[in-house]
Amino acid sequence: MTASVLPAGMAHAQCHACSLVMTIPEEARESRLGCSRCGTVVHRRKPNSLSRTMALLLAAVICYVPANVYPIMAITSFGKVQSDTIFSGVIYLFVHGMWPLALIVFVASIIVPTMKLIGLTALVISIRRRSQWRPQERARLYRTIETVGRWSMVDVYVVTILVALVHLGSIASVEAQTGAFFFGAVVVLTLLAAQSFDPRLIWDSIEDNDE
Numbered sequence: 398m399t400a401s402v403l404p405a406g407m408a409h410a411q412c413h414a415c416s417l418v419m420t421i422p423e424e425a426r427e428s429r430l431g432c433s434r435c436g437t438v439v440h441r442r443k444p445n446s447l448s449r450t451m452a453l454l455l456a457a458v459i460c461y462v463p464a465n466v467y468p469i470m471a472i473t474s475f476g477k478v479q480s481d482t483i484f485s486g487v488i489y490l491f492v493h494g495m496w497p498l499a500l501i502v503f504v505a506s507i508i509v510p511t512m513k514l515i516g517l518t519a520l521v522i523s524i525r526r527r528s529q530w531r532p533q534e535r536a537r538l539y540r541t542i543e544t545v546g547r548w549s550m551v552d553v554y555v556v557t558i559l560v561a562l563v564h565l566g567s568i569a570s571v572e573a574q575t576g577a578f579f580f581g582a583v584v585v586l587t588l589l590a591a592q593s594f595d596p597r598l599i600w601d602s603i604e605d606n607d608e
Contacts (some may be wrong), residue, residue, distance in 0.1 A: 403558055406435060410441045446568055446595040453590035460582040461510065467576035482576055505548045506580070513592050515585045516542050519596060527602035537594045546588055 408421045410430075414437040421441065424525060430439050468480035483506050490499035516538055523535060557573075558589060 410439050426568060442597060442601075443593065443595040446593060447521075447524060448518065448592040450521055450590050453572075453586050453593060454521070457514060457583050457590065460579045460586065461514065464576055464579035464583050465507075467579065468574040469494060469573055469576035469580060471500050471572045480574060483580065502579060508576070508585055509545055509548060510587060510604055513542050513546050513591070517590055520594065520599070524598045524602070529602055532599050535599050536596055537589035539591075539594065539599075543591045546584075546591055550584055553577065553584065 409520055410421050411418050412435065414433040415432060415435045417432055417434045417603065419430070419433060419439055421439075431437065432439050456531065465483055469483055469486065471480040483502070487499050487503045487507070490496070490502065490596060520535060526575055
């Protein structure tokens with residue numbers, strides 16, 4: 398996923414479709430170059446990366462509030478209905494002695510999405526400001542966000558499985574609530590934001606300054 402400018406006036410770029418690394422001549426850098434293996438248009442940097450990332454992050458932030466305010470699922474047990482938000486569900490699990498599960502849900506459903514939003518926003522701002530502060534650490538932060546982000550789906554998986562398996566009418570049943578929709582939207586939007594972000598932009602300001 399890296400691109401380096403060579404002293405001989407050559408550059409490398411990776412095809413986003415087949416991952417082929419191509420050498421781009423100096424005279425072809427401003428033109429549309431097709432991948433020699435699959436024909437996809439190759440870009441040295443993802444087009445409009447920061448704009449797309451910020452738009453997706455803004456949408457995720459908007460969905461994040463109702464995802465935590467509205468109930469994520471409603472459990473019916475012997476005619477009694479209980480609705481839980483993500484946070485109240487964590488408290489319920491902890492109070493009933495299931496603290497390992499409560500910890501997993503807390504980290505995957507509250508800590509991870511929050512840190513993804515904060516981390517990606519910080520990366521975008523640092524690039525907008527052409528910051529040269531610790532590029533390696535910022536690149537590691539991005540790889541960490543991209544790797545752990547998918548674990549935010551734990552809550553969505555749990556709700557989906559319970560809704561599919563528990564169908565006993567007034568005796569026992571589980572129904573997904575509004576919060577589950579918004580939480581799923583937050584997870585998908587942050588995943589797309591991470592994919593839209595081009596970490597190679599972290600190094601551009603440093604290379605430009607060296608020149």
